[in-house]
Amino acid sequence: MKTVWKWVIGIVVTLLIMLGGIVWYFSVHWKPLLDQKFKELVIASTDSLYTVDYDDLDINLALGNVTVSNLVLRSDSNVYRQLEEIKKAPDNRFQIEVSKLKFRNFSIKDMLMNKELYLKNVVLDTPIIHMINEYHSYNDTASTEVKKPLYDKIKNTLKRIQISGIALNGVNFKYSQLQKNIYQDFELKKVNIKIQDVLVDSTSILDASRFYHTKMVDIEVPGFTYKTSDGFYKIDFEKLKINTKKRNILLTKVAYQPLLNKAAFYKAKGKGGSYVVMKFDTVRFESFDFNDLIRNKKVYAAKAQLKNGRLDIYSDKHYKSTPLNKIGRSPHQALLHMKTHLAIDTVLVQNADISYSELSDKYNQVGKITFDNSYATITNMTNDAVNLAKNKWMRVDVITKVMNSGRLHVLFGFDMTSKAGFHTYKGTVGSMQAPAFNQILRPLLNVEITSGNIKKIAFDMEANDHRNWGKFNFDYDDLKVAILEKKEDGTHKRKGLVSLLVNELLVNGSNPNLSGEYIIGKVNWQRHPDHTFFKTLWQSLLDGIKQCVGLSKQREAKLMRSADRAQHTIEKANTVVGKTKSFVSKIFKKDKDKEDKEDQKEK
Structure with missing residues (x-):
């Protein structure tokens, strides 16, 4: 009996040695084949714009694991310039460096024999991604050339690619914008990206539930700060989360604010203008169309939400601005003339405090008007011609408190197809005490309201680029004003x-x-061309x-x-x-x- 077991054990050991030898042999001798296929795949899928290099390709055939060390994917500058000459160069190109690229449960046999690539997961450790944006005007116009799907580019090398999951851990992302040979950069660090269920075959492009051949892309950015090119403002947020399966985008603690205090800001600019601070605790997009963004550069979403924010606008009238013609530059017209196609069904602004402050050059005092606890609903916010053909009106419904007192309700209607900028606005202000407006009247006009009981204000107006006209009702009693003069000690009497x-x-x-x-x-107000x-x-x-x-x-x-x-x-x-x-x-x-x-x- 012992002799039998010796034979069995001996046979198993011999088989294991033979299997190990076979695995070793194929790991060594298939390595050049795999290397060749890998590089061919990159060149084919990018139309020869990109090449790939790495230090080592480690293959464990038994476990189906492949590890690529110090991989570098870079664009070929010669190919890029050739594409520019024929006006086919993309605006964006990349360089990617990865210290370790790991493929798990990789069937080399299926890849080489059947032209099919199956992977359980792919891991990229601490990749460095550098994206360079170089604007080309020809990419703004719709191309008549039909772009080849990814599958058509790789089908001669692989007929099918299927990956259960991809993880990019601790990504360092750098964005460089090149305009007239001037670079402008910003960076994102420690970004985590998870991708689920990647499928590239003859049918995957037709699957509407997929975003660029994936079932889900989940991105989390821990923080971001970007300084504007003029050096006066910065944009930052605490966290950004993107999920293509849920089709939403979430930003927290979003801020757009100056880098300098008011005095330094105006001294550096040397001219007038607005000093703007805008912050929101939450900015969220729902039912976002990521496919349209990637394929057509269109920003489409069912809903956008801006929650718990403030907008402060300040102006120092000691500094004068060169008069500019503002005709045709109203907010709805600026939306219409955006290069990016935009369509958001509903925008909700919830609990925002808005203020406008002005430092008078005559009285050297700051006047301020506030709109507190503001809520707004914007519908059909779009510049897309197809959407506007169905409905040309963008509506804005605003409810707020003027000077944290009277309830103001305004309804705006913007005819987005009107060449003359036609729009309407009507609203009401509820009961409040008129002296609440002294915060802006006294510093700017040297006038104050000593008493006044506002019962109701109602207005119904129409307007275009050159004129505002309509009816204004003002119900009040006990209105009294005082004319002020400034004393030598700076006080007023x-x-x-x-x-x-x-x-x-x-x-x-x-x-x-x-x-x-x-x-x-009976209002019939002629607009001054340089007034906003x-x-x-x-x-x-x-x-x-x-x-x-x-x-x-x-x-x-x-x-x-x-x-x-x-x-x-x-x-x-x-x-x-x-x-x-x-x-x-x-x-x-x-x-x-x-x-x-x-x-x-x-x-």
């Missing part, structure tokens, strides 16, 4: 008698007024307010010219009656003459 006369003779204390007349503002969309909107609404409170254009112009010198006129008079007559005659003489002439015409 009210011009008492001037303020009294303004309230008695210029401003309607209520609407309806004491005579029961209800005044409706939002400045024009505000001036149009302000015109409606002025009409309702009794400040006609003639009265307003006369008041602005006379208010500063009125006190001097009053002080020269000897009696109260003299003071009143002197001031009133200066302000209303021309208006009275005009009214008399109009009455004469009517008669």
Whole structure:
């Protein structure tokens, strides 16, 4: 019996030795074949633009494992320049370095004999990816040439590639943009990428559930900071997560903000403009079309969400800007003229605080207006011609608190196909106390509201690039204002008698007024070419307010010219009656003459 076991053991050992020898033999002698196939595959799949080199190719035939050491994938600069000459060069090219590239459960026999590559997983340890972007205008236009699918490029080498999973651990990614021979870089470090179920065969390109032949790509970027090319701003986020299976993108702690404080910012620029800080806790895209992004450079999503944010805009009026024609540059027109095709069904802005601050060059004080706890819904946000042919209107529904007090609800409608920039806006402001606006009136206009009860504001406006027109309703009572003057110590005091006369003779204390007349503002505001969309909107609404409170254009112009010198006129008079007559005659003489002439015409 012992002799039998000796024979059995001997046979098994002999077979193992023979198998080991065969494995060793094929590992050694198939290595050149595998090396050749690997390099052929890279060249075929990239149309000869890329080549691959490595230090060592270690094969364990028994386990089906292959390890490639110090692999480098690089673009061939000569081929790239040739593609540029025939206007077929891509905007992006890559160089990839991997210290260890590991293939597991790799069937060399299937690859060499059947032209089929099966892998359980692929691991890339600490790869370095350098992406170079070089803009070519011909890539902006739609090409009539049909691009070959990946399978058609590799089918002569492999008929099928199937990989269960790919892991890229600790990726260092560098992006370089080359414009007019000037490089601009940013880097992402310690990026983790997981890819599931890769399939490349004659049918995989038709599988709509796959993104670039994969069932899922999951990317996690731990943090990012990018300085803009002008050196004034930076963009950063805490974390970025992308999942192509769930079709979503998530960014946390997103910020766009200046690198300098306000004083240094304007000193460095040497001219006017806005100082902008924008932050959001969460930015999320849902049902994102990654295939359209890769194939057609289109950004399509069902929903975008911006949550818990702030937008602060500041302007120092001591610094002047060169006047620029803003006609045709409103936000909706800027969207329409974007090079990137964009279509987002719904954009939700949730709980954002918005403020505009201005440092007056005349009074050297900062005025501020705020819109607190803002919520907005934007629908049909698109510049895509196909989408706009179905629905030309982009709608914006905004609910906020003005000065953290009155509830403002505005509905915007933008005709995205209008060459004249036609749009509408209508809304209401709920009850609030008028002195809440002193935070912006006192520093910028040297005027304050001492009392006023706003019951309701309602407006219904239409507009285009050149004019805003419509109806403005303003219901209020107990409105009183004060004209201020600055003292030597920097504080302000009210011009008492001037303020009294303004309230008695210029401003309607209520609407309806004491005579029961209800005044409706009929706005017809001509846009100044160098005024922005939002400045024009505000001036149009302000015109409606002025009409309702009794400040006609003639009265307003006369008041602005006379208010500063009125006190001097009053002080020269000897009696109260003299003071009143002197001031009133200066302000209303021309208006009275005009009214008399109009009455004469009517008669």
